[in-house]
Amino acid sequence: MGQWAGYLQLILDGAVVTIQLTLMGSALALVMAFIAGLGRLSRIAPLRWLATAYIEFFRGTSIFVQLFWAYFVLPLFGFSLTPLQAGVLALGLNVGAYGAEVVRGAIRSIGKEQYEACIALNLTRWQGLRKIILPQAFVLMLPTFGNNAIELLKASAVVSLISLTDMTFQAQVVRAQTGNTLVPFLTILLLYFVIASVISFAIRGLERYLTRGLDGIRS
Amino acid sequence: MPPSNAAPIIEIDGISKSFGAFKVLNDLSFSVAPGEKLALIGPSGSGKTTILRILMTLEGIDSGTIRVAGDNLYQMERNGKLQQADEAHLHKMREKIGMVFQLFNLFPHKCVLDNVTLAPMLTKGVARKDAEQHAMELLDMVGLADKAKSMPSQLSGGQKQRVAIARALALKPKIMLFDEVTSALDPELVEEVLNVLWRLCRETDMTMLLVTHEMGFAHDFADRVLFFDRGRIVEDGKPDEIFRNPKQERTQAFLKKIIAAGHRI
Numbered sequence: 001m002g003q004w005a006g007y008l009q010l011i012l013d014g015a016v017v018t019i020q021l022t023l024m025g026s027a028l029a030l031v032m033a034f035i036a037g038l039g040r041l042s043r044i045a046p047l048r049w050l051a052t053a054y055i056e057f058f059r060g061t062s063i064f065v066q067l068f069w070a071y072f073v074l075p076l077f078g079f080s081l082t083p084l085q086a087g088v089l090a091l092g093l094n095v096g097a098y099g100a101e102v103v104r105g106a107i108r109s110i111g112k113e114q115y116e117a118c119i120a121l122n123l124t125r126w127q128g129l130r131k132i133i134l135p136q137a138f139v140l141m142l143p144t145f146g147n148n149a150i151e152l153l154k155a156s157a158v159v160s161l162i163s164l165t166d167m168t169f170q171a172q173v174v175r176a177q178t179g180n181t182l183v184p185f186l187t188i189l190l191l192y193f194v195i196a197s198v199i200s201f202a203i204r205g206l207e208r209y210l211t212r213g214l215d216g217i218r219s
Numbered sequence: 220m221p222p223s224n225a226a227p228i229i230e231i232d233g234i235s236k237s238f239g240a241f242k243v244l245n246d247l248s249f250s251v252a253p254g255e256k257l258a259l260i261g262p263s264g265s266g267k268t269t270i271l272r273i274l275m276t277l278e279g280i281d282s283g284t285i286r287v288a289g290d291n292l293y294q295m296e297r298n299g300k301l302q303q304a305d306e307a308h309l310h311k312m313r314e315k316i317g318m319v320f321q322l323f324n325l326f327p328h329k330c331v332l333d334n335v336t337l338a339p340m341l342t343k344g345v346a347r348k349d350a351e352q353h354a355m356e357l358l359d360m361v362g363l364a365d366k367a368k369s370m371p372s373q374l375s376g377g378q379k380q381r382v383a384i385a386r387a388l389a390l391k392p393k394i395m396l397f398d399e400v401t402s403a404l405d406p407e408l409v410e411e412v413l414n415v416l417w418r419l420c421r422e423t424d425m426t427m428l429l430v431t432h433e434m435g436f437a438h439d440f441a442d443r444v445l446f447f448d449r450g451r452i453v454e455d456g457k458p459d460e461i462f463r464n465p466k467q468e469r470t471q472a473f474l475k476k477i478i479a480a481g482h483r484i
Contacts, residue, residue, distance in 0.1 A: 116277050117324035121338035122313040122390065124306075131337065135328050 004183070007174045011184060014170030015191050021087050021156045021166060022195070026149045028092025029099050033145075036096065037103025038129075051100065058097035063155050066090045071162040083164035087156065095152045102144045106137040139210050146203030150196045167191060226289070228253040228394065228426050229274070234283030236269060236450075243269045245450035246283070253393075254424045258437035258458070261447030262473055267430045271396040274428070275318045276309050288315055288393065314342075317392035321399040323379040325371040325386070331358065332367040335386045342390070350389070357385035361415050377408030381415055388419075394426045395419070401433060409433070416440065434477055438462050446470045 032054075039051030058066065071086035081089065110133050118128030160169035167188050174184040227250035236244040243266045251257055259267040272278045273285070276292070285292040294301045295308040304312070326334050335354035339345040345353075358364045361381035371379055380400055387395060397416065401409045413436050420427060420440050431437050437444060437458065444461040446454040446469075454461055454470045465471045 113320065113322055113324040114326070116275075116320070117326070119277055119313070120275050120318040120320075120324075120387070122310060122342045123338060124310065127341050131341065132326055139328075 003178075007178065007184070008187070010170045010174060011167060011187055011191070014165055014167035014188075015195070017084075017165055018153070018156055018167040018191075019195065021084070021091065021159060021164075022149065022153045022199075024084075024088045025091035025095065025152050025156065028088060029095035029148065029152060030145070032093060032096025033099025033103050036100035037107070040100065040104045041107060054093075055097045055100050058094050063090060063094045064158055064161070066094055067158055067162060083159065083162050086162060087159035087164055087166075091152050091156060091159075094155070095148050098151075099141075099145065099148055102141050102148070103137075106140040107133060109140060110136050139207065142203055142207045142210070146200055149199050149203070153195055153199065154192065225253050227251055227286075228255075228288055229428075230284075230286040231270075232284045232286075234273070234280045234285060236266075236273065236278065236280050243450050244273075244280075247451060248283075249445065249452060249455065251426055251428070253426055256420050256427045256440055256442045257429065258441035258444045259428060259430045259447060260432075260434065260437060260444060260461075260473075261453075264449075265447035266450040267445075267447045268398055271318065271398050271428060271430055274394070275316055275396060276313060287312060314390070315393045316396065317387035317390055317394070318396040318398065319380070319383050319387050319400050321402050323371075323376070323383045323403075325379055325383055327371050329371075330367070331363065331369050331371065331374070331382050334371065334382060335389050338386070339389050354385070354389060357388050358382070360418070361385050362411070375408060376404045377411045380404065380412045384412075384415055384419075392425070394428070397427065397429045397431070399430050399432065401431070432477070434462065434474070446473070448473070 036051040036054050039047045040055070042048050042051070067086065067090040070081060070090045071083060074081060074086075107129075114132055114136070115128065118132055123131070156166060157168040159166050160172065163169070171184040171188045175181050178184075229251040231250065232248050234244055234247050235242065243264075247266070247270075259270065261267050269278060273280055274287070274292070280293060284294070290312060291301075291304075292312050293304050295304050296302075326337070329337065332351060332354055335357060336345075336347065336350040339350045339353070340347060355364060355367065358367055361384055363378060363381055363385070366374060366378065366382075371382070374382065384400075400416070401412050404412065413433065416427075416429070416436075417440065419425065429437065429440065439458075441458050444454075444456065444458050445452050446461060446465075446467070448469050454465060454467045460466075461470065462474065465474060
């Protein structure tokens with residue numbers, strides 16, 4: 001039994017790396033989602049093209065390939081990243097591309113009458129977006145952002161392929177050392193599920209908090 | 220009644236506007252004196268709401284010119300040449316004009332007080348304390364001071380519309396546009412909104428343009444009534460002339476229909 005405690009510790013260390021990756025990757029994804037989502041709605045055509053190119057490229061290629069580029073190919077151009085940096089970069093950019101479409105869709109779903117009220121009250125486009133449109137749209141984005149964060153958590157397992165010692169990597173180590181597949185993989189199965197549940201729970205709480213007293217926005 | 224020799228605050232000269240193949244406004248001209256209370260009536264699709272939306276710069280025009288307080292609304296002079304107005308010009312022009320919508324268009328994520336203080340603070344840099352004090356005066360005027368901390372979703376339609384009026388007034392516009400502000404309300408809530416309009420009409424020197432189907436109110440409220448049909452002004456006169464003694468056949472037919480529908484004149 002004693003040896004299993006050591007192996008469990010190994011997997012928990014991996015869980016810490018997985019959580020780090022998920023948090024930092026989600027933060028980058030959120031930033032990218034807003035930049036690219038607003039870019040797609042810009043009046044300036046080159047900004048729209050740039051945002052579209054980013055979204056289509058990162059949605060249209062495999063996260064696996066993107067990660068290998070970040071870790072193995074970028075150094076050939078003089079950019080060396082640690083495995084963690086490469087993992088955060090690839091995951092954040094990949095999931096951010098999906099998030100950008102969520103941002104765009106939510107902003108476009110806010111009724112025309114809200115935009116017209118902004119004009120009638122003489123707000124600038126930016127003031128209207130920041131104070132009126134985005135706060136309402138953000139509530140609509142949250143459930144899908146929650147899904148995206150869970151997708152990111154699960155996709156983070158690919159970093160084990162660039163030797164980052166995340167949860168999946170550690171489970172493979174345990175399996176190799178003990179010859180037992182069931183115990184380590186059952187453990188990480190449960191851990192992934194628990195972390196995903198925490199994300200869902202947190203997002204639902206945030207949603208409830210932001211919709212206090214609100215009516216008529218959620219459809 | 221404003222002096223008739225004052226320079227007009229709104230001059231509309233030969234404007235046309237189409238939505239696709241449908242010509243909403245057809246070579247339309249009229250002007251409004253400062254302080255004048257104007258009612259715009261007519262069948263739906265006659266272009267009266269479009270006029271308000273154009274004045275608020277929610278819709279552009281295809282041709283013609285509009286002057287508000289002497290300045291060209293949709294064009295500006297630069298290096299001695301007339302150009303299409305840019306955002307900065309429109310921003311300056313909008314300071315003179317406020318609008319209240321049929322469906323209130325309140326900000327659902329802001330409490331009543333914040334709905335009223337938001338624009339003065341953002342567009343005029345008014346300090347929060349001053350903005351809130353002014354907002355409370357306005358809310359008191361529309362009878363909703365006790366609802367300052369409520370969310371719009373907690374209000375009735377009539378209350379929402381009164382907040383929307385206070386919100387527009389907070390920017391101290393010279394011209395107020397009211398677009399069918401009672402059409403979406405339950406009948407028993409119409410009066411509380413009309414009472415507020417009535418007070419504004421009596422107690423301020425704002426120029427007011429009112430698109431309405433409340434013919435009785437239009438009659439009492441307005442200095443002048445414009446009857447619209449198919450994008451043109453068919454009749455333009457004092458309320459008594461238009462409602463009691465319409466000269467045009469189309470005006471007569473419209474009023475007859477309205478009376479048949481049970482509206483008081």
